[in-house]
Amino acid sequence: MSDIEYKFREDELINEFKNYIDATYSGHYGQGSLQSSEVIVDRGHGLGFFLGNVDKYNARYGKKGSPSDHRKDLVKVLHYALLALYEHDRLNNGMYKQQDLWYNSNYVVNGVNYETK
Numbered sequence: 186m187s188d189i190e191y192k193f194r195e196d197e198l199i200n201e202f203k204n205y206i207d208a209t210y211s212g213h214y215g216q217g218s219l220q221s222s223e224v225i226v227d228r229g230h231g232l233g234f235f236l237g238n239v240d241k242y243n244a245r246y247g248k249k250g251s252p253s254d255h256r257k258d259l260v261k262v263l264h265y266a267l268l269a270l271y272e273h274d275r276l277n278n279g280m281y282k283q284q285d286l287w288y289n290s291n292y293v294v295n296g297v298n299y300e301t302k
Contacts, residue, residue, distance in 0.1 A: 205260055206267075226272060235269035 187196065225234045242261040249258075 202260065202263060206264060209264075222268065226275075231272040232269060232276065235265045235272055238265040239269065 189196075191197075222231070222234070225231055239262050242258045242265065246258045246262075247255050249255075
């Protein structure tokens with residue numbers, strides 16, 4: 186159990202997000218042997234495609250449907266941003282891995298210090 190007292194339900198939201206991603210693999214995105222995103226990445230357009238979708242769902246937020254639909258747009262922004270992060274790492278020789286150091290209120294990835302505040 187974590188000693189962190191999350192102020193913004195991050196733990197719950199991360200768990201919900203993982204469940205959402207898992208569901209995409211059993212839904213239409215996971216039918217067949219390849220996802221369309223895999224083909225797009227293979228053709229060299231992955232990062233642009235993923236960031237374009239981040240822009241699309243970000244711009245659409247609040248403009249289509251109900252607050253429930255708006256929330257779905259935010260989840261899609263997160264999912265495509267995560268895919269963009271994967272593609273960034275892949276294009277940069279997979280240089281960012283779990284073993285990177287996290288400490289205090291900052292974390293360090295390959296010698297680069299990121300502030301979390």
